[in-house]
Amino acid sequence: MKNALKSIVFIGILFVLLISISYLLLPREGVFRYGIIKTAEYEILGEKKDSIDVVFVGDSLIYSGISPMEIWNQFGYTSFDMANAAQLLEVSYKDIQVAIESQHPKFIFLESNVLYRESKNKPWNYDWVHFFETYVPIQKYHDNWKKYVLPWIDDTAKFSRINVYKGFRYITDHQKGTNLSYMDYSKKVKKIPEENKKWLQKIQALCQENHVTLLLISTPNMKNWNYKKHNGTKEVADEYGIEFLDLNIDNPVQIEWSIDSRDGGNHLNYKGAKKLSHYLGEYLKKTGILTDHRSDSHYESWNEAYQVYSNHLK
Amino acid sequence: MSYFDILYFLVFVPIVVIVYNIFPKKIRPLILCIASLVFYLFYSKFLIVFLLLSILSIYLSGRWMSSLDKKKEMALEQAKKEEKKEIKEKVQKKKRWILLGTILFNVAFLFFFKYLGFFTRVTNQLLQVAHVDVCFKIIKCAAPIGISFYTLQAISYLVDVYHEKFVAEKKFFKVMLYLSFFPTIVEGPITRFQEVSSTIYEGVRVSYHNFCFGYQRILLGLFKKIVIADRLNIFVKSTFDNFSIYSGMTLACSAIFYTILLYMEFSGTMDVVIGTAEIFGIQLPENFRQPFFSKNISEFWSRWHITLGTWFKDYVFYPVSLSKPVKKITTFIKQKKGIRLSSLVMGAIALFAVWSLNGLWHGAGYHFLFFGYYHFTLILLGNIFEPTIAKICEKLKIDRKKKGYHAFQIVKTSILVFIGELFFRANTLHEGFGMMKKILTDFSWKDFGELFTIGLDIKDYFLLGISLLVILGISILREKKVSIREKIASKPIYLRWSIYYLLILAIIIFGAYGTGYVPVAPIYADF
Structure with a gap:
């Protein structure tokens, strides 16, 4: 009994220490402006206010497939991935609220795969993971120890409090995707669940209210996407007047499934992400709305962050 | 689920501990056996069939040889002096065939999964040199995890039974536990039956003391792997994969860093493995004894x-x-x-x-x-x-x-x-020589700055330096036969807990995990 009590006290103190240190390591910009809990929950709040041009919202397809740093390096646009594994549309709505509140981006891309995910089918550990990530954010920000160790050597201090990957997850594994006929033409339509259609309407209203362009995007995905889903999304996009960019049709990104996927065609790996990021950069360039910030001194931290990013990727 | 996966040490091991303690002493080894099979299934899925076939072959051959020994003893008791030699030789010959046959059966699996590709490649190269227009297809398939380890253990069991060092185990699940014990199945240590049988089948209750000591050892292993090995991996991976673009000095450092990485990864894994076994009161042999001394x-x-x-x-x-x-x-x-x-x-x-x-x-x-x-x-x-x-x-x-x-x-x-x-x-022997050549012909202290451009900055080096000093201190104490954990255990609770908190927080804060880090794959698990 005594030992059980001792163990409980030990674990209790450990949690207090973990949570305290977590908050010490959070991005200060966000903590001052939005408070510690919200900053812990949303990585984008570590960014300077109104500094992000484009936000990509969705699930693991987004954080595996789009690298904002590649877009920055090639086009000078600032972007951020707001994505979680198996994200639900209601969570996407909250993300978009936060993105608009903190950044007021010009474009928001929403991954259309999320439209087909229903809350009743969420993974068993979804809430646990979300709870853990929110209240013990140390696993996301632990690298900020560099801010406190040898502070006079300041080679990383300027950006060590923010995420140099901007939400992207760098994964180099590769496993060949073989289902090359996944986008064979079909007239069939996979309907989007009614509940999600309502959430999409709310997201659209939120974006319109704040003059943000909302786009639906289907990133290359051989395992979970098909022509029926394309038809279902197209139907709703046309009905609501939302632009829909299906990058699985005719492979405009020129994904090579033999090398560009990390898990047999489900998610892109870093090679695939570079191609997709480049394609999206080109797409944004064609709109003529965004400006290249690479030589703007206000965005110097992005150039420095890119140095760290490219150094990591060597 | 690797030994460094949070799922292993925070979920799997605690669940096994709880279930193990619930059951009576006699059943506990069976619980460990089931846990080992579940663990193996996580890792190797259907390839578990090959592990089971190996275990079955070892069990049956062992029993067969021991029963021959028993029959031999009985026959010798009744035999005349001049017949004894003949009886012994006859049994020995039979046992030798059983031993060889079973070893061949097990080594055949090992050969198929690990060496067939290599030897096919060598054969193709030889045929090409001899201008023979034949090329055999190279079969690629995933090997059952730990095959090199459990095969060696299986051979040692059989040879020891053959030499009558002990009588083959009667209970099948006990042989199964010995060969598939979840902490040792992936990377060893390669145990001997006699060495572990005294504790592995004991079924002693998990005590508070064993639990704490086991987890302390696991923590040390996590520190070595996550803080040191995984951080060094950033540098090592880049330099070994693209050696031609780096200077001789960087490559010399890379060889040193890789050696440290390998030691930290493997000895760290052994800490987790031995610590896990310690929780269940099982003493495993040490695999490292301060090799750099x-x-x-x-x-x-x-x-x-x-x-x-x-x-x-x-x-x-x-x-x-x-x-x-x-x-x-x-x-x-x-x-x-x-x-x-x-x-x-x-x-x-x-x-x-x-x-x-x-x-x-x-x-x-x-x-x-x-x-x-x-x-x-x-x-x-x-x-x-x-x-x-x-x-x-x-x-x-x-x-x-x-x-x-x-x-x-x-x-x-x-x-x-x-x-x-x-x-x-080195990825190939040719690349190994290429790296050595660069170290010998392209070494200049002027290239020192290059070390800071390969994923590690000055703060990373500072952290690595401090961490290695900590490990060096522990190694010196071990070399002097000082029992560090006993010493810590004798300190007042506030000091003891402070040390544990420091270690846990060091792993969480300074660990090289999350986005941007590629953890070292379990190196010895591939062997």
């Missing part, structure tokens, strides 16, 4: 991957050196050239066999074979020149017992180890 390569290999070394000593070195052909050769040399040369030749033949197999055991590739022969050569040269070196030192009045000389020996041994590990890690 070694004064020569022979000593290094008696401190590094100890259980593999002793396995090769017992099941290859001694049988080869005591075999009839080798005895014939050495007797001949003894008569012609004296005892020193004959013992050198005997050692050389047995060592050659050991290091050929050691190289191949580590992997199917020319660079692994080279790695084996490199150490064979160093050990052989050490044996040959030892008397000469002793004479030179005596003439130059160098005291070989002084600390300065020991330090020189340690540095020399470490450099030789770094070179060996460079070839071991």
